[in-house]
Amino acid sequence: MIAISLRNLSKTFGTFTALSELSLDVKSGEFLTLLGPSGCGKTTLLKLISGFLEPTSGSIHIDGKDVTRVSPEERDTALCFQSYALFPHLTVRGNLEFGLRQKRIPARERDDRVRDVATKLDLMQQMDRLPNQLSGGQQQRVSLGRALVMRPSVILFDEPLSNLDAKLRDQVRIEIRRIQREYGLTAIYVTHDQAEALAMSDRIVVLNAGRMEQVDSPEVIYSQPKTGFVADFIGDANVVEAIVGEQDTDGLARLQTPVGALKISADHFASGSRISIGWRPEKVALGKGPLTGTVENRAFQGHYTDLMINSNGYTHRIQVSESAVREGDTVQFSIPEDQIILLED
Numbered sequence: 001m002i003a004i005s006l007r008n009l010s011k012t013f014g015t016f017t018a019l020s021e022l023s024l025d026v027k028s029g030e031f032l033t034l035l036g037p038s039g040c041g042k043t044t045l046l047k048l049i050s051g052f053l054e055p056t057s058g059s060i061h062i063d064g065k066d067v068t069r070v071s072p073e074e075r076d077t078a079l080c081f082q083s084y085a086l087f088p089h090l091t092v093r094g095n096l097e098f099g100l101r102q103k104r105i106p107a108r109e110r111d112d113r114v115r116d117v118a119t120k121l122d123l124m125q126q127m128d129r130l131p132n133q134l135s136g137g138q139q140q141r142v143s144l145g146r147a148l149v150m151r152p153s154v155i156l157f158d159e160p161l162s163n164l165d166a167k168l169r170d171q172v173r174i175e176i177r178r179i180q181r182e183y184g185l186t187a188i189y190v191t192h193d194q195a196e197a198l199a200m201s202d203r204i205v206v207l208n209a210g211r212m213e214q215v216d217s218p219e220v221i222y223s224q225p226k227t228g229f230v231a232d233f234i235g236d237a238n239v240v241e242a243i244v245g246e247q248d249t250d251g252l253a254r255l256q257t258p259v260g261a262l263k264i265s266a267d268h269f270a271s272g273s274r275i276s277i278g279w280r281p282e283k284v285a286l287g288k289g290p291l292t293g294t295v296e297n298r299a300f301q302g303h304y305t306d307l308m309i310n311s312n313g314y315t316h317r318i319q320v321s322e323s324a325v326r327e328g329d330t331v332q333f334s335i336p337e338d339q340i341i342l343l344e345d
Contacts, residue, residue, distance in 0.1 A: 289334025
């Protein structure tokens with residue numbers, strides 16, 4: 001079942017196009033993440049879905065209803081802000097039940113909803129505290145709870161973890177995903193953090209300059225990026241231009257690349273074609289192979305070691321679980337043909 005349907009959605013601000021002809025369906029109960037750099041259009045898209053902005057053209061349907069020109073309060077959505085946006089003069093209980101009072105929900109049902117959400121978010125001990133008496137993680141859980149008590153069919157997150165430290169961010173991230181699944185909510189989550197997107201999402205929408213570059217599961221986005229932008233933005237990637245050579249007897253085409261000659265199955269490319277390819281740093285086999293380079297920089301990162309290798313004047317990245325090589329060493333390496341990614345651009 002489709003919870004949200006966007007068709008040919010565009011938004012312009014004067015001469016600036018924030019979103020261009022975007023069409024997308026979001027399934028009921030799905031956790032969809034909008035991912036991209038600052039200015040790519042992800043927050044604009046969230047505001048269009050929530051009703052805080054009107055599209056220049058296109059349509060928005062939620063649960064089959066056309067809400068393109070419907071006000072935010074008349075949509076079955078709830079928005080969880082980056083800044084928490086808690087009322088400083090109200091207790092945790094007061095913040096949680098504020099929206100319910102505005103909707104004139106009966107007192108007994110209101111109390112049941114607040115108690116249910118507060119229990120799930122581990123807030124029962126903080127119910128009589130003011131926001132300035134809470135930690136950042138507790139404030140974020142109150143912000144989430146205030147949205148959840150409304151029992152929306154769609155919940156929208158605008159970079160809700162960006163104000164938290166790394167460890168707390170991981171904890172609240174797990175909590176958000178657990179609550180979303182438990183309530184069966186359709187969630188749209190905005191972030192520029194690729195780790196959050198990969199860890200939380202059913203699908204990821206990668207946005208670039210107001211357009212969708214790719215929509216896929218985290219696993220496909222990472223292992224099979226369609227463009228150089230996606231490959232470089234999601235995880236680390238070495239992206240280069242290559243020239244297709246003649247096919248060998250094994251049916252593989254030789255590629256001329258900055259790091260040296262590679263082989264790949266490229267039947268649909270004519271000899272002499274220029275194509276874009278990429279490979280993940282952790283997929284490189286270090287210590288053997290036909291390729292060589294000099295270690296320019298070595299950085300120990302805990303569970304892996306990051307090596308910057310200069311091959312024929314081109315610097316690229318290799319990540320290995322452990323390595324005794326040092327800066328200045330000459331190393332051999334190979335890039336398995338099945339780990340070379342053909343990119344559309």
